[in-house]
Amino acid sequence: xxxxxxxxxxxxxxxxxxxxxxxxxxxxxxxxxxxxxxxxxxxxxxxxxxxxxxxxxxxxxxxxxxxxxxxxxxxxxxxxxxxxxxxxxxxxxxxxxxxxxxxxxxxxxxxxxxxxxxxxxxxxxxxxxxxxxxxxxxxxxxxxxxxxxxxxxxxxxxxxxxxxxxxxxxxxxxxxxxxxxxxxxxxxxxxxxxxxxxxxxxxxxxxxxxxxxxxxxxxxxxxxxxxxxxxxxxxxxxxxxxxxxxxxxxxxxxxxxxxxxxxxxxxxxxxxxxxxxxxxxxxxxxxxxxxxxxxxxxxxxxxxxxxxxxxxxxxxxxxx
Numbered sequence: 001x002x003x004x005x006x007x008x009x010x011x012x013x014x015x016x017x018x019x020x021x022x023x024x025x026x027x028x029x030x031x032x033x034x035x036x037x038x039x040x041x042x043x044x045x046x047x048x049x050x051x052x053x054x055x056x057x058x059x060x061x062x063x064x065x066x067x068x069x070x071x072x073x074x075x076x077x078x079x080x081x082x083x084x085x086x087x088x089x090x091x092x093x094x095x096x097x098x099x100x101x102x103x104x105x106x107x108x109x110x111x112x113x114x115x116x117x118x119x120x121x122x123x124x125x126x127x128x129x130x131x132x133x134x135x136x137x138x139x140x141x142x143x144x145x146x147x148x149x150x151x152x153x154x155x156x157x158x159x160x161x162x163x164x165x166x167x168x169x170x171x172x173x174x175x176x177x178x179x180x181x182x183x184x185x186x187x188x189x190x191x192x193x194x195x196x197x198x199x200x201x202x203x204x205x206x207x208x209x210x211x212x213x214x215x216x217x218x219x220x221x222x223x224x225x226x227x228x229x230x231x232x233x234x235x236x237x238x239x240x241x242x243x244x245x246x247x248x249x250x251x252x253x254x255x256x257x258x259x260x261x262x263x264x265x266x267x268x269x270x271x272x273x274x275x276x277x278x279x280x281x282x283x284x285x286x287x288x289x290x291x292x293x294x295x296x297x298x299x300x301x302x303x304x305x306x307x308x309x310x311x312x313x314x315x316x317x318x319x320x
Contacts, residue, residue: 004046007039010127018132035136037109039120055103063101063112070197072204078105084193085147086154088118094154095189104136104211119146137216144201144223151194155230158187162237169244177248184241191234198227265319269310273303
C-alpha cells in the first residue's frame, strides 16, 4: 500500500545528508546506517488505513489517538512517543499545547500532528538544507531539545509576568485580580503537560535501546533536566500566584469588614435619632411642643446633642 500524502518525507544517510523521499516507506528505506522520516497530518485521508496495514495495531492506534498525553514506551522493537509543544500558531495561546506523535523503529521515523508544531518545521528546514541528524537517536535528541527550548521561553515569560504582578501588588494596585486569574490558568495548563513530558523524557533517556547511542542519551538526559527545571519554575509561579490571590482576597475581606463596621457604627448613632424623630412625627393629639413655635428647633438641637454624645462615647470606647 502506497503511503498517503506527507507534510514532508526524507531519507538520510549515516553522514546526515538528507534528500526527499520519493516512493515512501516501506517501498523506500533509509540508506545503510541511515533512516527515513515521514511526517504526516493526522487529518490526511487514508492515513489510518495505511498505518494499520504497515505498523503494529497498537502503534497505529497510538498515532491516530484523538487525545494524547506525553508518554514513552517500547513496543515491538520500536519506540512510541507522545510529546507536547507550546502553541505558537497565529491567534493561539502558547499554553494550549500541540501534540506530536512519534513511532521510531530501525531505519524509520514516523511523526504525526494535528496542529502545526513549529519545532518540527524548524527540523524540516534543516533537512531541506541537507543537514540532518545522522542517527535516529540524534533525531530524537534534537526534536526533544527544540520542543523544550520553546517551552522554556514560554515558562520564562510566565515567570516574568508573575514578577510584574507581585511588584504591582506591593505598590498597592487593586485591579490585579483578573490578571492573576488568567495567569494562574496559563500556568496550570502548561504544567499539566510539562510534568508528564519530563517523565517521558527521563524514560526515553533511560532506555537501553540500540537506536539510542550513549551521546544521544547524554543529550536526552540534559533535555530532561531542563524540562524538570521548567516544572519547578511553573510550580513556583503557581504557588506565588496562589499567594498573590490569597493576599488580594484578604485585602478584599478587610475592605468589606471595614465598610461594614463603619455602616454599623453609623447605624448605632442614627438608630436613637430615628426613634426620636419617628416618635415626634406621629400625627396624634397631645404631642409635646406641637403648638410651640420653637418646637422644631428644640427637637433638632436635641438630636444633634444626642448624636454628638454618642460620637464622643464611641470615641472613648475606641469604636471610631
